[in-house]
Amino acid sequence: MPFKKEETIRHVDELPAYSSTISKIMLIANNPKASAGDLIQVISLDPLMTTKVLGLINSAYFNLGEKVVSLKRVVIMLGFNTIKNVAIGLAVVSSVKMRNDYRWFSGDQFWEHCLGVGIGAKIIAAHAGVSAQDQDEYFIAGLLHDVGKAVLIQHNPDEHARISAADFEPGSVKTELEEEEFGIDHAELGGLVAKKWDLPTSLLEPIRLHHSLAPTGNPTVDRMVSAVHVANYVCNDREIGIKNRCGTSGHKLRDALNCLSIGENDVAPLFTGLEKKVEDARDFLKN
Ligand SMILES: [Fe+2]
Numbered sequence: 001m002p003f004k005k006e007e008t009i010r011h012v013d014e015l016p017a018y019s020s021t022i023s024k025i026m027l028i029a030n031n032p033k034a035s036a037g038d039l040i041q042v043i044s045l046d047p048l049m050t051t052k053v054l055g056l057i058n059s060a061y062f063n064l065g066e067k068v069v070s071l072k073r074v075v076i077m078l079g080f081n082t083i084k085n086v087a088i089g090l091a092v093v094s095s096v097k098m099r100n101d102y103r104w105f106s107g108d109q110f111w112e113h114c115l116g117v118g119i120g121a122k123i124i125a126a127h128a129g130v131s132a133q134d135q136d137e138y139f140i141a142g143l144l145h146d147v148g149k150a151v152l153i154q155h156n157p158d159e160h161a162r163i164s165a166a167d168f169e170p171g172s173v174k175t176e177l178e179e180e181e182f183g184i185d186h187a188e189l190g191g192l193v194a195k196k197w198d199l200p201t202s203l204l205e206p207i208r209l210h211h212s213l214a215p216t217g218n219p220t221v222d223r224m225v226s227a228v229h230v231a232n233y234v235c236n237d238r239e240i241g242i243k244n245r246c247g248t249s250g251h252k253l254r255d256a257l258n259c260l261s262i263g264e265n266d267v268a269p270l271f272t273g274l275e276k277k278v279e280d281a282r283d284f285l286k287n
């Protein structure tokens, strides 16, 4: 018997609240008047958060060429947006549990897929001439794109595994099957998670729309949504993280590529070295 939408949505309400540090970071992130100084103050009052942020900033992903030990220096080198995005990424990844007994993939494989989509989205942003600071926003949007799937699987692993079979044996569109089974698909549910945690629109919309590609009326956000869609397609196709899929649906791929002005033949060269870059970003998943 399929679940009702309200039953599924209740799982979003049951998600843990952020720690007070993260709630304060979100307030700053959503306040256009906030400064880098406000952000540093909040992070530096929390030793664990400070360690995590500095650890990531010094990881291969940022490739800074010098060891940075002060948050002030980080802001000078990378800017407010990057620190904000790093903090949001850390917050969500550490708050979402992905179970390890799911039939089709492990928690590590799930997060590796997400990491691949983040890196892929960032590659597209760089190709499109997006500024270095804003490229990290694409990365975080990709990293978080399937957050709704983690919530669905957490509560209903067997039901989700049954409908996921379509992904592993050629078949129908999974978001439609999720909607039939749970009253809502993982993308829309992810949008509700993003709302609960006050993620900025630039992250909420790619999470919510990465399969439907419904236009938002904001061309910048539409490009982020399309970048996540394309990166998701590429990671599924190249089996980064999640393996043995047969049903990689490409029916919206052309729309997404058109939105990004990328030709179909340019996709493969663009993602040369993606696997190595995913390796470099692995520190994002250490908690
Ligand atoms: Fe998805």
Ligand SMILES: [Fe+2]
Binding pocket: 113, 117, 145, 146, 232
């Ligand atoms: Fe995905």
